[in-house]
Amino acid sequence: MSYTIYLVEDEENLNELLTKYLESEGWHVTSFLNGESARQHIGQSPHLWILDIMLPDIDGYALIKEIKNEDPDVPVIFISARDADIDRVLGLELGSSDYISKPFLPRELIIRVQKLLKLIYKKDAPDHKKGLSVAKYRVFESLREVYEDDKKISLTSKEFDLLLLFMNNQGRAFSREDILTHVWGEDYFGTDRVVDDLVRRLRKKMPDLKVETIYGFGYRMLKA
Template sequence: MSYTVNLVEDEQSLNELLTKYLQSEGWIVTSFLNGTDAINKLTPSPHIWILDIMLPDIDGYTIIKEIKKQDPAVPVIFISARDADIDRVLGLELGSSDYISKPFLPRELIIRVKKLLELVYKNDRPKASPLLSPYEVYEELREVYKNGVSITLTSKEFDLLLLFIKNKGHAFSREDILVKIWGDNYFGTDRVVDDLVRRLRKKMPELKVETIYGFGYRMAKG
């Protein structure tokens, strides 16, 4: 799911690094280098805030108070160079959901954000297709996951995946797939179908897509 994340971190190099890591998960990230800009952008509320405590203008405690006034339910992760128990306790009292001390590995932050998003928004997530274990396919969102990790598919790759899922056991000729994925007006070789299937298999190696030599493809029922 394409979650929205607001990141407040005054150290520019760290801000840019964390932004890249968060965006690599497919999330929409808005980053701020100071508290004033963050407070001026409280709406619309993101799915999660990542908030440095020690900022040059307004401290994180002041910001979280304003965040919670606007949206009491939105989760907040505090990050800080200080590893003091009082900071953790005060953060919890003000409504933070987690606390991570600097220095930390960006991947650790990603893991914590994922777990928190899943915990908070699990009931809001559309139901995944139960027909494609171990993959989770969200048709409405046009997203695919395996073990919580997003698999990026092109539009036609996703269309082909849905065609196979909804027609397990049905054999499609290359011409059938051309019409259903590219449309009646496509002009070109049917070898684009082979390339599309090849790319889908590479990204989702556990798909049970069978080649029917001289004809086309089908997804196995089992």
């Protein structure tokens, strides 16, 4: 499987070197030289982030908070010229999976990435033949999990409930009020605009779903 990796490293020569090593393993690498350019791609669901802590604008700690807020399950490896124990502990507390101190051999990074990807994406992967197919995704209702190839897509509880509603009623039009009742329950009190936000988030995470907007009414998922 070809994994997608986002690399954030402001030292241009090191960025290019690490990119070449990572791509030599058959992985697709998108590299960034600063935090702000990387921030624009948060939510695009790579398989792995590699973050330098010391960046010229936004530091790695601020970035990982935003990354984990959008995708709690995506693994992150920190790289840093600082080798202080407090940095390692803080990184772990913020959700990093590993920490490498500079200077390091590029091959060391490759080995750590290989082990982490295998651990995250191969362990406990369900039998895709048993899942329900919708578009390019496999949905496991009892596990409440969704996969695209071997990559797990992280959905919130309400996002998954909305997906099931659409999947089990393909072609049927739902008003915003219908969706509120099915996903939030009859006792929900608030604006129906939360439905628009929920649909937007589901489309962003699963862009190949054919969810159609019925203007002035609601939504429906077209049959594949």
